[in-house]
Amino acid sequence: MLRLIIFFLYMGGYLVYSLPALSRMRNLNAALPVEERDRIIHNVPQKWSSTIMKISGSQVKVTGQELIPEGPVVIVCNHEGDFDIPVLLASLNKPFGFISKVEVKKAPIISSWMEVMNCVFIDRSNRLNAINSLKNAAMLLKQGHSLLIFPEGTRSKGGPIAPFKVGGFRLAQDAGVPIVPISIKGTADAFEKNGRLIKPAKIEIRVCKHVNAKTVKEMDAKFLAQEVREIICSSLSDKKIAS
Numbered sequence: 001m002l003r004l005i006i007f008f009l010y011m012g013g014y015l016v017y018s019l020p021a022l023s024r025m026r027n028l029n030a031a032l033p034v035e036e037r038d039r040i041i042h043n044v045p046q047k048w049s050s051t052i053m054k055i056s057g058s059q060v061k062v063t064g065q066e067l068i069p070e071g072p073v074v075i076v077c078n079h080e081g082d083f084d085i086p087v088l089l090a091s092l093n094k095p096f097g098f099i100s101k102v103e104v105k106k107a108p109i110i111s112s113w114m115e116v117m118n119c120v121f122i123d124r125s126n127r128l129n130a131i132n133s134l135k136n137a138a139m140l141l142k143q144g145h146s147l148l149i150f151p152e153g154t155r156s157k158g159g160p161i162a163p164f165k166v167g168g169f170r171l172a173q174d175a176g177v178p179i180v181p182i183s184i185k186g187t188a189d190a191f192e193k194n195g196r197l198i199k200p201a202k203i204e205i206r207v208c209k210h211v212n213a214k215t216v217k218e219m220d221a222k223f224l225a226q227e228v229r230e231i232i233c234s235s236l237s238d239k240k241i242a243s
Contacts (some may be wrong), residue, residue: 004120004200007055008166014048015109019098022109025116037171041116045193049090056083057200058190062091064207068180072141073210074172075180078161078236079145081187083203088148088184091205098148099137102129120143124153134171141175151225158188161233164225172216175226179216181208181228184237206235 025041032040045222053060064239075096076085086235098117105121114121123129137147149168153159172179184208186203208231 001197003055003057007052007198010051010055014051016235018044018048018113019109022112022116028080038095038118038145042089045089045098045113045117049086052086053083053090055188055200058087058092058205059200060087060187060203060205062205065093066083067112067207067209068092068094069178069210072144072175073180074141074168074175074177075146075148075150075182076164076168076232077182077184078232079155080184080204080236081155081185081190081192082145082156083190084155084184087187087203087205088182092207094146096146096148097140099150108167118147120147130167134167135174137171138174141171141177147171151229155192156188157192159204161229163234164229166225168220169216169221169224169228173221176213176217178213179211179224181211181235182206183208183232192242205237208235 021044025044028037030185073094075088075092086098093213095117097114097120099120099122100114102123104114113122118140120133120140122133141147149171151164151166151168154162154167169179178195183206184203186201189199189201190203191198192194211224211228219227227236
């Protein structure tokens with residue numbers, strides 16, 4: 001319970017503290033290269049997320065970062081728990097925005113930071129709006145930004161990985177960018193499996209070999225989704241992965 005209280009106190013306090021930084025990020029020099037802008041913006045949520053993970057008391061192991069190519073990519077990750085985003089923000093050197101449900105736009109300050117980070121909000125209840133959001137996401141990729149998707153569409157809470165929805169894969173095809181599969185294990189142990197209390201966990205992130213842009217473009221989207229899911233499942237089933 002103490003970790004949960006500290007978490008909410010820190011989260012609320014830091015968000016208010018970050019308002020001046022948010023204003024600076026919004027007013028960054030538009031002439032800066034995309035990669036440089038993204039790294040400057042990424043610095044603040046990365047620091048916030050790193051502290052969140054310290055509060056949780058969790059140990060995070062990351063392997064394979066050298067496999068992430070330069071330039072814009074679509075990062076595809078299994079979705080185990082609510083801690084997936086802060087763990088990935090804290091651990092990956094590659095700046096990224098992510099696809100989020102539209103309901104998160106109601107969260108003050110957090111949603112503003114997400115907009116600055118080039119996150120994309122999708123209304124799953126409105127097919128036309130969802131299609132337009134994916135078109136906007138493809139445009140961000142073409143501009144040089146990277147995006148992360150959780151193609152299961154919901155948290156597994158440490159259970160089996162659900163089938164992958166194909167929308168995010170068509171997004172990568174439309175933008176002509178590589179796909180980077182990432183497996184994550186242990187985040188549900190930090191929260192979901194504890195009656196929604198925060199407890200220390202062993203978390204492992206594995207970056208797998210990317211699927212190059214040419215292969216992404218040429219493959220059928222449904223087959224591509226299945227292939228990437230198999231890569232992630234294979235990574236998770238490796239006996240060496242933390243438990």
